[in-house]
Each structure stands twice: as structure tokens, then as C-alpha cells.
Amino acid sequence: MKKTFGRKIKDYGPLSELLARRTGPILLPDRSHVLIRAFSAGNKTITRNIIKRVLSLSDAETDKKLEEVLKEFKDRHPDIEKTFNSRYREILDYTRQELDIPDRRKMLIGAYFCHEYSPESAALLNPSIILHPNQEDLDPGAIRFILSLRAIGEGHISSITFREGVIDALGEISLVPHGPFISEPEYLPYYRYKKDLFTRKLEEAGFHNHFCRRVMDSLPDYFTMSELQILLKEKRKSMSDMDTLADRSIHGILLLAKSNYEVRFDSNSPVSQRILFPEGPTQSNGIEDARFVRFINDDGSYTYYATYTAYDGKITMPQLLETEDFIHFKFSTLNGPAVQNKGMALFPQKIGGKYAMLSRQDDENILLMFSSNIHFWQTPKLLLKPFADWELVKIGTCSSPIQTKAGWLVMTHGVGAMRKYCLGAFLLDLKDPSRVIGRLRSPLLSPNETERDGYVPNVIYSCGSLIHNHNLIIPYAMSDYATSFASVNVEKCLESMRPI
Structure with missing residues (x-):
């Protein structure tokens, strides 16, 4: 018998005998799933020329x-005629033209300004698994889950796509066929901003000059984007044409507003046919590595949060996604000096009355931080450094912490020689998560010969796991190309931890 954490445990031998068991199935990127998206001709002159040629x-x-x-x-594509008509109206707004033409010509013009985009054409990776809000009509001992994935298409643009599935009492995983279509949500233009929260975010971003204060003082407690745009236009007219401070402030205010928005799917569409494609300016090149967590609110209800990385082609920025039903989603910016780098992972409940989050601020270590407001994060503290030879480049979280009787179980990724990514784990005290109880000294899962070739070679990566019937279910990406599943007995994993 060995002794760890002050308690006696069984000797299961070296950890190499306890590596997670690969279970499958494997999800390959599906190039047949295509979105219909707006095609831009580049400028108004070319756009008008195309319209003239169609009208001829x-x-x-x-x-x-x-x-x-x-x-x-x-x-x-479902409702393609509706899509063509909608695109026609967008083109007219852009060119500021008024055309009195038959509906069929309008529809054809709309078609010339659309194109197909395959969001999974390059890769389907970095999965996060969460309990489905609907757990009805299941066999005894089974659970239903939602799997979120990072889909990569042309231009290395990342979006969030979903799959549904069931894990039965024996741990067998089955996925629901995801059907022929894929659909985007409706952007909600009447999203109402809360002035005090918006003002604080604006100040945190460095916009707290006289012009900004005048604008915010003139707004009601709750306001819409259109109200904000009208007010900014009025305020700008009263300023000098050469007032660069006002122009910079207007740009910052609109950037913040466009980065906080809501979308809604048709409630009749299957979850596996929904996709969250980049919309806001901070995510124009991708929504990356969403880590979903089912968060327990103070009243006992649940909210599904996801921390993700927004990428605009140059800068990565951690942000927050929120939903209660996977139909209505809210995108929000995160603020404060602790909002940096990647790998933020929210705890599934408040600790000591505060939100708690793991992060990697310095691109090397895992840090812990607390906040009374989920949108603002101030002072992170070092929690864990690279230790083993397979993680000497850096370590980071793979998922939000999972509560067990022994403590908070946290999946990690470690980067070693030849930039090889492996999965590991560590354990935190339930009441005081700043105290690390133990960690695995060897990888839980490493890329094998069939997994090492792909979009990014030699990488095993995950963004979220869950426990079912004493097994940790781990969805993972194989070399940033495809996704599969593995499992490990939780008790064996915990008993293999060693104190730091």
C-alpha cells in the first residue's frame, strides 16, 4: 500500500498502466456541411457593376x-429563397440604390452576392463536453451530452459547432446523426446594453475621457445599438472635424458595443445543426477553444458558460459565452488586467461567494483568480508551474475544474520536446483551490502513431471532460484534425496523483 494525501491507497503500479483507454468514436471534419454566407465584391463600384450586368x-x-x-x-440550404432576398436588401442598403424590379430579379441579384463556406473543411478539433439540458427518455444509467467543437475552414477561420450524443450505463458513446443542413442563428439587433456595466468596461479599456463621459451621461440606464449610434453621430457633429480624440473614442465605443451581442437559433433546429460563426470585430478571424461549464447559480438553476479565445487576425482575447438552453446565446467581453493570453477555465460554482477561474497569463504557468463580477478579473496568483519532462515548455488547463469527493479535478495539457502536447491532471482542495493536493507525474494521454499526423502534428488536446459512472470521459483532438474519445477510471486517476 502507498500513502498519498494522508490516506492509504492501493498500489496500481506505474502510471503507464493507467493511461486513459481510447474508446472512440472518431469525428472527422465534414466538408459537405456548408453555410451560405454573404459574398463581398470589394467596393461599391464593383458591386454596382455586377448589379448592372445582372439587370442586363x-x-x-x-x-x-x-x-x-x-x-x-x-x-x-433551407429557405434559400429567403436568404437570397435578404442578401438583396443588404446590397441595396450598401450601395444606397433604389430598384423597381420584379422579385425574381431581386432574388437572382441576391444569389450573385452569396457563396458557400465549409466551416469544417480543414479540421474539427478541441472538443468540450457538457451535460445536455434535456435528460429525458433515456435508458437507465445513460446520460445525454452536447459536444462543442472548434471547426476550421478556409482562411483558418474558427467557429463553434455542436454534436449531440449519449453515453450508456456501460460507457459506450453514440452520436446523433447531424443531418444534411447547418444553420447560423439570427443576430438580435435590439440587444439592450446596461449602462453601468458598459461604462465600466469602457473605462477598463482605457476610454475614460471627457467625450466618453458626455456620451455615457446622455444614455438611459439601458440602451440599444441604434440609440448609441444616433447619439454618437449627434455628439460628433458638435466637435471639430480634426478632433482625433473624439474619432478614437467613437471607434472604441462602437468596438465594445459590437463585441457584446446576442444571437438566437430557431428552437426547432437540432443542436447538431447549429453553428456559432464569428460576428464581432474581436473575433473576425475566429472563435477558438471554447471551454463549456454547467455553472450552478445561487438559486440552484444552471447557466452554461464558455470561456473562449476571440481572434481578429492579430490579437487573441479571452471572452465569455453564455446560454441557458443552447438556443439563445450571449457574447460578452471580459475585462481587467488578468484577462490575457489563452486557457481561461471557469469553476462550476462560486467559491467563498466569488467566481473562480484558472488561466495562463504568462504563456507558461497556470494561475488562479477570483472575482465578485464574472466580467472583470484583476489579480491572478501563481498556482502551478511546469514540472515533468513532458511539460517543460508550458502547461495549461484543458477544462473547467470537475468536482469530486477528493477535490477539484483539473485536466491539463503539457508541451514538451518537439512541441508535443500530452494530457495530464492535477487536484485542488475543494474549499481552498489555491492549495494543490497532487498532480500526475506522467501523461494521462499522449499521441500514438495513428494520432500524430494532422493539421498540427504530435498534439493531443481537449477543452472539457465530464464524469459518468466513475469514469472520466475525455473527448480529445488528434493533431488538430479530428476528434475522438477516451476514458479513465476516476479513482485510479486520483490515486495516482502525487503531492508536489
Whole structure:
């Protein structure tokens, strides 16, 4: 018998005998899942020229071409006529034109300013698993889950896509077929901003000059984007044409507003057909590595949060995603000096009356921080440094902490020689998570010969796990290309931990 954490445990031998068991199934990127997205011609002159060329077609040519387009693409997208008409109206708003033409010509013009995009054409990776809000109509001992994944398409643009599945009493995993379509949510233009929260975020971002104060003082306690835009236009007129401070402030205010928004899916669409594509300016090049957690609120209800990395092509920025039903989502900026780098992972409940979060501020170590407001994070403290030879480059979290009787179980990734990524784990005290009880000295999961080739070679990575029937279920990405599953007995994993 060995002794760890002051308690006697069984001797299961070296950890190499306790590596997680690969269970499958494997999810490959599905290139047949395509979105219909807006195509931009580049500028208004070229846009008008395209419209003129489409209008030059005869009625017969217009009808023939529209029928060709509908025949070719109608079965690939639901309500494609509605999409073409909507895109036509967007083009007219952009060019500021007024056209009195038949509906079929309008629809055809809309088609010329659309294109297909395959969000999974390059990779399907970095999964996070969470209990499904609906646990009805299941066999005894089974649970239903939602799997979120980072989908990468043309231009290295990352979005969040979903799959649904069931884990039965024996730990077998089955995935729900995700159907022929994929759909984006409706952007909610009437999202109301809370003035005191918006003002604080603005100040945290460095915008607390006289112009900003005048704008915020003129707004009601709750305001919409249109109200904000009208007010900014009025305030700008009263300033000098050469007032660069006002222009910079307006840019900062609008950037913050556009980075905080809400979207809603059709409630009848299956979860596995929903996708969250980048919308806000801070995420124009991607929504990366969402770590979902089912958070227990003070009243006992649940909110699903996800910390993710927004990427605009140059800068990465941690942000927050929130939903109660996976239909209505809210995107929010995170603020404060502790909001840096990647790998933020929220605890599933408050600790000592405060939110708690793990992060990696310095791109090397894991840190811990607390806050009374989920949107603001101030002072992180060092929690864990690289230790073993397979993590000497850096370590980071793979998931939000999972509560067990022994403590908070945290999955990690470690980066070693040849930038090889492996999965590990450590354990925190339940009441005082600043106290590390123990950690694994060897990897829990390492890329094997069948997993080491892909978009980024030699990488095993995960963004969230869950416990079912005493087993830790680990979805993981294989070399940033495809996704599979593994499991490990929780008790054996905990008993293999060693004090620091």
C-alpha cells in the first residue's frame, strides 16, 4: 500500500498502466456541411457593376439562371429563397440604390452576392463536453451530452459547432446523426446594453475621457445599438472635424458595443445543426477553444458558460459565452488586467461567494483568480508551474475544474520536446483551490502513431471532460484534425496523483 494525501491507497503500479483507454468514436471534419454566407465584391463600384450586368439579362435569361441556381443549391440550404432576398436588401442598403424590379430579379441579384463556406473543411478539433439540458427518455444509467467543437475552414477561420450524443450505463458513446443542413442563428439587433456595466468596461479599456463621459451621461440606464449610434453621430457633429480624440473614442465605443451581442437559433433546429460563426470585430478571424461549464447559480438553476479565445487576425482575447438552453446565446467581453493570453477555465460554482477561474497569463504557468463580477478579473496568483519532462515548455488547463469527493479535478495539457502536447491532471482542495493536493507525474494521454499526423502534428488536446459512472470521459483532438474519445477510471486517476 502507498500513502498519498494522508490516506492509504492501493498500489496500481506505474502510471503507464493507467493511461486513459481510447474508446472512440472518431469525428472527422465534414466538408459537405456548408453555410451560405454573404459574398463581398470589394467596393461599391464593383458591386454596382455586377448589379448592372445582372439587370442586363433578359427576362427569359433571368428566369433560366435563377432556376439553375435554385436547382443546384436548394437541397443544400433551407429557405434559400429567403436568404437570397435578404442578401438583396443588404446590397441595396450598401450601395444606397433604389430598384423597381420584379422579385425574381431581386432574388437572382441576391444569389450573385452569396457563396458557400465549409466551416469544417480543414479540421474539427478541441472538443468540450457538457451535460445536455434535456435528460429525458433515456435508458437507465445513460446520460445525454452536447459536444462543442472548434471547426476550421478556409482562411483558418474558427467557429463553434455542436454534436449531440449519449453515453450508456456501460460507457459506450453514440452520436446523433447531424443531418444534411447547418444553420447560423439570427443576430438580435435590439440587444439592450446596461449602462453601468458598459461604462465600466469602457473605462477598463482605457476610454475614460471627457467625450466618453458626455456620451455615457446622455444614455438611459439601458440602451440599444441604434440609440448609441444616433447619439454618437449627434455628439460628433458638435466637435471639430480634426478632433482625433473624439474619432478614437467613437471607434472604441462602437468596438465594445459590437463585441457584446446576442444571437438566437430557431428552437426547432437540432443542436447538431447549429453553428456559432464569428460576428464581432474581436473575433473576425475566429472563435477558438471554447471551454463549456454547467455553472450552478445561487438559486440552484444552471447557466452554461464558455470561456473562449476571440481572434481578429492579430490579437487573441479571452471572452465569455453564455446560454441557458443552447438556443439563445450571449457574447460578452471580459475585462481587467488578468484577462490575457489563452486557457481561461471557469469553476462550476462560486467559491467563498466569488467566481473562480484558472488561466495562463504568462504563456507558461497556470494561475488562479477570483472575482465578485464574472466580467472583470484583476489579480491572478501563481498556482502551478511546469514540472515533468513532458511539460517543460508550458502547461495549461484543458477544462473547467470537475468536482469530486477528493477535490477539484483539473485536466491539463503539457508541451514538451518537439512541441508535443500530452494530457495530464492535477487536484485542488475543494474549499481552498489555491492549495494543490497532487498532480500526475506522467501523461494521462499522449499521441500514438495513428494520432500524430494532422493539421498540427504530435498534439493531443481537449477543452472539457465530464464524469459518468466513475469514469472520466475525455473527448480529445488528434493533431488538430479530428476528434475522438477516451476514458479513465476516476479513482485510479486520483490515486495516482502525487503531492508536489
